[in-house]
């Protein structure tokens with residue numbers, strides 16, 4: 120394409136990404152968003168104004184070199200595009216798919232003011248998928264340093280930290296309590312949003328190139344304690360996430376048919392319950408499902424519910440049923456990625472907004488029958504800056520439901536703190552660690568990701584893993600001793 | 603992969619296995635459990651640590667074949683391996699010298715009660731054990747139990763061995779015997795048995811510890827599927843238990859939650875039987 124001027128660039132419309140048909144996709148677990156073709160990626164890349172002081176980069180939690188990779192992409196130099204990408208982000212195929220771009224890079228893009236942002240996330244995904252298929256930017260291990268590092272937890276924080284330290288020549292052992300690595304990327308986020316092949320591809324590649332040893336089924340705090348790791352390793356990184364579910368304190372939460380989103384999503388994603396009985400783990404989904412919450416976790420749970428209902432209806436005939444989001448604030452406050460919210464709407468999710476459950480009522484067999492709720496209205500802004508929902512007196516009403524899934528946020532699992540004297544914790548159960556270096560209050564122990572911030576995002580966890588790896592490497596080389 | 607190094611058939615439906623899992627054996631204690639997954643398609647099922655050998659890195663499990671996963675596990679032989687084996691999970695049993703204690707084991711619950719009785723005995727308690735099963739064929743470890751108990755009572759539902767009664771009968775007699783002064787009772791077995799043991803000890807106000815067998819997935823506090831209702835709210839059996847005060851447990855809720863996946867368990871079993879038959883037919887045709 121001939122060189123365009125600013126005006127011409129701004130005339131190009133933002134390109135939609137093709138999606139699987141909204142009716143068809145309701146009945147399968149295959150990826151919804153199909154990705155750009157090379158041609159659309161190139162034209163979309165032409166929209167970027169190559170700002171001298173790119174706002175987009177400042178909006179990205181890890182500062183991805185956005186104009187640089189986009190420039191290489193539109194010049195057709197994919198190898199270069201991947202290189203620019205990887206300066207800051209090891210896992211673009213994942214971030215391109217799951218980052219909440221509208222509040223990060225794209226939300227800050229200069230074009231947002233004048234129309235629509237450059238589709239940075241989609242371009243990033245395009246670059247990431249190219250790298251997955253072609254491996255033009257191989258991971259290389261520096262000469263061995265003889266230093267041993269233990270990385271606890273194999274989610275995005277742990278993986279990023281392990282890869283960066285592995286490249287520096289350190290010997291890395293990862294400990295993961297579940298039977299497979301990946302953290303939320305495999306047990307939480309569903310196949311139709313982030314294909315597991317992408318995650319496994321990235322992990323096995325890193326393991327191969329850097330010789331990382333991943334010990335699954337190892338629960339730190341039970342199989343080994345932190346103290347024991349410190350005796351065996353020169354440094355320890357904790358990336359155990361925030362995996363503990365919370366339940367509402369309302370009557371009826373222990374009825375059959377009430378579960379945490381974690382349980383539901385783990386059954387479906389990690390254990391592949393949507394392929395039961397080919398896979399052994401079952402999941403029970405009713406005809407009327409209420410998912411309580413409005414974040415990514417809630418959207419994932421409700422969209423999995425819809426799909427399971429459709430699969431069930433196909434097998435046994437009958438109507439697929441209904442899947443609801445029950446959320447106490449309004450649509451404007453929904454914290455989920457905008458794209459997921461739209462996809463959920465397209466797929467037929469029913470949104471009961473400004474609605475809060477107060478009781479779950481069971482039948483004589485102890486199974487969920489009715490969800491009692493109240494209507495809410497928005498009052499004054501609260502600490503998070505969002506308007507606080509308050510109950511409308513006398514607004515109680517009931518909805519017939521047979522499944523209630525709680526997606527109310529999570530907190531760090533305390534197991535890793537067992538026998539870990541000196542590892543300080545906040546009132547919320549998160550680990551206290553320095554934001555820049557990841558150093559905790561315990562010598563030779565670093566932490567990052569959801570264990571420090573509470574439930575956050577994939578890219579912020581990766582950023583924390585990367586910053587910690589930098590400091591750990593300096594420490595291991597003797598350049599940054601523990602004060 | 604974790605290799606099965608020894609297998610013992612305790613009854614038609616009860617099997618013992620020693621599995622190589624040094625990372626579990628190094629810390630295992632009585633009262634804790636593991637989670638095993640047989641293969642890439644398998645579910646994660648919890649089993650109690652019946653015994654362990656730290657030096658050899660071995661964990662002993664004993665299981666009753668009640669459904670698809672336990673049947674499939676029962677078919678494996680020494681030299682075979684399972685895909686995942688995680689633990690030790692849950693809190694170990696709180697062992698002290700309490701005085702005179704009663705250990706009740708029902709069915710496959712005899713396996714997990716054994717190490718507890720053994721440690722209680724070693725701590726200086728007078729240990730009375732009661733073991734029961736539906737019939738003689740389902741009983742095992744009588745000799746082992748005898749060796750760690752001051753007194754052993756054996757019963758079967760059908761009277762094919764020992765006393766013809768359920769475990770709560772001798773328990774009530776012992777509790778009613780003023781000379782005995784029972785300070786604590788442990789009960790492990792089917793949920794319904796533990797419910798009745800708790801009901802039997804309640805009037806005597808004897809503290810009663812039960813080991814709950816809720817449905818689990820991760821075993822690390824991450825899913826909440828294992829939650830149980832106590833007097834003062836919900837707990838996660840995998841991390842807060844598995845042992846609880848039997849007088850505080852909402853047994854109706856527990857029993858109904860155990861039933862939740864009944865239909866799916868039946869479908870899994872059917873699909874597995876079908877597959878086994880097909881394989882047998884292919885074998886036979888060779």
Ligand SMILES: Cc1cc2nc3c(=O)[nH]c(=O)nc-3n(C[C@H](O)[C@H](O)[C@H](O)COP(=O)(O)OP(=O)(O)OC[C@H]3O[C@@H](n4cnc5c(N)ncnc54)[C@H](O)[C@@H]3O)c2cc1C
Nearest residue numbers: 272274275276296302303307339360568569575576577580
């Ligand atoms: C359903 C769902 C959807 C989400 N969607 C998005 C999204 O679209 N975009 C986005 O940016 N973010 C999303 N998030 C948030 C994001 O996934 C997390 O912020 C991120 O995964 C945190 O990474 P982490 O490495 O800190 O922890 P995790 O990914 O939680 O990984 C922690 C790992 O540590 C292991 N572990 C825990 N305790 C121990 C122990 N004691 N010993 C050994 N191992 C242990 C766990 O099993 C786990 O594998 C979502 C989260 C969920 C649950």
Ligand SMILES: Cc1cc2nc3c(=O)[nH]c(=O)nc-3n(C[C@H](O)[C@H](O)[C@H](O)COP(=O)(O)OP(=O)(O)OC[C@H]3O[C@@H](n4cnc5c(N)ncnc54)[C@H](O)[C@@H]3O)c2cc1C
Nearest residue numbers: 647648649650665666669670671672815816817818860867
């Ligand atoms: C802490 C704990 C310790 C246990 N220890 C032992 C033991 O030492 N020996 C032994 O024989 N059994 C033990 N159990 C029970 C054992 O886990 C179940 O029998 C097994 O999961 C059944 O699986 P299945 O596929 O063969 O049968 P299914 O057909 O799936 O189920 C049969 C029965 O097992 C229960 N069950 C099903 N899935 C699970 C699950 N994931 N977790 C727990 N229970 C389930 C169901 O309520 C049902 O009543 C223990 C359970 C717990 C929670």
Ligand code: SF4
Nearest residue numbers: 179183214218223224
């Ligand atoms: S990592 Fe996420 S926030 Fe950063 S540029 Fe990529 S998509 Fe945007």
Ligand code: SF4
Nearest residue numbers: 167168170175228229
């Ligand atoms: S702010 Fe937008 S237009 Fe400017 S460099 Fe970044 S992506 Fe391109």
Ligand code: FES
Nearest residue numbers: 821823825826840
């Ligand atoms: S088994 Fe998942 S929380 Fe207990």
